[in-house]
Amino acid sequence: MNFHTRKWVRPEDLNANGTLFGGSLLRWIDDEAVVYAMIQLGNQRIVTKYISEINFRSSAVQGDIIEIGLKATHFGRTSITMSCRVRNIITSEPILTIDTIVFVGLDEFGRPKPHGFTDVTFDRDRFPEGLRNPGR
Amino acid sequence: MNFHTRKWVRPEDLNANGTLFGGSLLRWIDDEAVVYAMIQLGNQRIVTKYISEINFRSSAVQGDIIEIGLKATHFGRTSITMSCRVRNIITSEPILTIDTIVFVGLDEFGRPKPHGFTDVTFDRDRFPEGLRNPGR
Amino acid sequence: MNFHTRKWVRPEDLNANGTLFGGSLLRWIDDEAVVYAMIQLGNQRIVTKYISEINFRSSAVQGDIIEIGLKATHFGRTSITMSCRVRNIITSEPILTIDTIVFVGLDEFGRPKPHGFTDVTFDRDRFPEGLRNPGR
Amino acid sequence: MNFHTRKWVRPEDLNANGTLFGGSLLRWIDDEAVVYAMIQLGNQRIVTKYISEINFRSSAVQGDIIEIGLKATHFGRTSITMSCRVRNIITSEPILTIDTIVFVGLDEFGRPKPHGFTDVTFDRDRFPEGLRNPGR
């Protein structure tokens, strides 16, 4: 699992109990996961399709640093499935785990688009030539 | 089910497909649900504990108006369980349904706090006197 | 008067006195009122035309929950007039009252557009077929 | 009248008609006016008390630059009254005028605090020594 994004918990991310607000955390996860899906499918038109159950195991307080880990677990015909783990860097505690998040890549008309990939890339060669050309 | 909050979908809520970004929607739901839990439990110290699986059935485009409905389905000793439906006011389409969201009320030390309620209030008489006194 | 939107007062909504910042409150009201006008006029192109005087009677502190109430009071040829009351759910105190807010519905060229309505709807049948059609 | 703050109208400030959203504008005005009141009263604990009626005369589109002008018109015992004009720098059109905005300065207990000023300062010597001392 790759832990890429780290977030520093700021005052605006807290609930009235002084701990990390669930809604901020879900937004951070979706932000990060959708970018990961874009790179894996070489497509910027990505929509969230499904999120499996979410257990909030512990929280974080102001000033804590959390990191969000994602791992691709399955490539469908037009979709990518990944799992997610969030942990507190300072205390090492797990914050939450999501087994399954499914994103679908769309074509320019908003229809699911077959992507032809079956494994994870560590390069970024999946974006089509038209997008990769600096002269666009 | 009470549909309270309505949101107008603005440019900053869109993904690259021009449809409502999943992360914005989850944040709106949690924002709304936590306030509903505060009122039902008479407690501002509310944390998100569990969210069941989420199916994104359709989306919304810029300028659409969505509304978020919540219904309390169970009162535990320290928790409240609710279900959620989001729909597009203009097209009438369902956007997503979440069967179960669980919030827990905490005391001032961050421990789960028994609330003693077993049914939904339509008044706002659950906040303790100390908070209700304008002279605080 | 319908009280729809509830807001939980968060750290970023406070002024240096630790009370709800007037600018945040005015933005919340306009956000909510413009959506109400959209539904009543069946038109997403709504602009704020006039706001009558605003008395800030009391405020709210962090963690308070406020609710915003709106009532349509008049339908003009191209406009809708409403009144607004904001109150603190926890203390029951009124926060402010605005007697008159006027919104105008525009056509696609930005000109005032007659709407033909004279009373409040509780359905959402005022949006034209083109917008209501899921296949748009 | 001093025109200090200029704002560039960005996508997130637009309504569905593609013009400047009233709520964004009111928030900008209150942000700017409260800072002006802080400087004139030498007090950071400033609350908005009253805003007279607001006529939205014209609007602005994305990319326009607007400027917000404020002028102190009266010093009460604990308050300051100002007027406000907003105009579009590019088209020179007036956007709105507010005759009267009243702010009150508070003491550390949240009570109105006499300020002793009767005219506008162009220096910033009104903040008490304790705040001005870099060693605080």
Next chain:
Amino acid sequence: MNFHTRKWVRPEDLNANGTLFGGSLLRWIDDEAVVYAMIQLGNQRIVTKYISEINFRSSAVQGDIIEIGLKATHFGRTSITMSCRVRNIITSEPILTIDTIVFVGLDEFGRPKPHGFTDVTFDRDRFPEGLRNPGR
């Protein structure tokens, strides 16, 4: 040097040390400087090209008011160069100085566009007629 924009330091602008976060400050400066460049070049298509070294000399705490000063120092063929000073209004301390910020004006195809100006304007007569016409 003209000091136009003033900012009140709010909770969301603070780092974990309780002082003004460097990233917020840099964003405020760029926001302000780009609007100043738009007015001086009569062009809304302005991009940041170069920023010289930045020394953070002191900071500010919550409730402080800072002001941002900008002065045009050079007009290139397609560019404008300015210097920037930020100071704390309350304590009079300098916060940072940037000797050189360069912006370039672009044409509708994103190419550098000669502007023909060699000195600072205090009027706003540099925007072309098409933009200045209220009937656009």
Next chain:
Amino acid sequence: MNFHTRKWVRPEDLNANGTLFGGSLLRWIDDEAVVYAMIQLGNQRIVTKYISEINFRSSAVQGDIIEIGLKATHFGRTSITMSCRVRNIITSEPILTIDTIVFVGLDEFGRPKPHGFTDVTFDRDRFPEGLRNPGR
């Protein structure tokens, strides 16, 4: 150099030319760099001290994905120095390079605090026991 944070360029990050706004980019960099400094110094009280000159070499458009790379280059007695590179994942173009960013770690009184580290950690064992203990 480690490339951790990826950002998807959204409408609110664009200037009037439709390219990535410099101020958004600088804020993202400072956000990311300060978290990296926190982990390397085992200290949440981190302030930005110095940023060397910044050349904006190319930009990015809406929907592009950029990544931000950071490398620690020097450990001072109370400071950490790093360099930064930002590139466009899709086009592979470099967006900007900053040779030197200096952060200082502070103690609880806001004074520079010796940290005792001389090399980069890939573990997160630098936070003191008091912070690492989940029972805090």
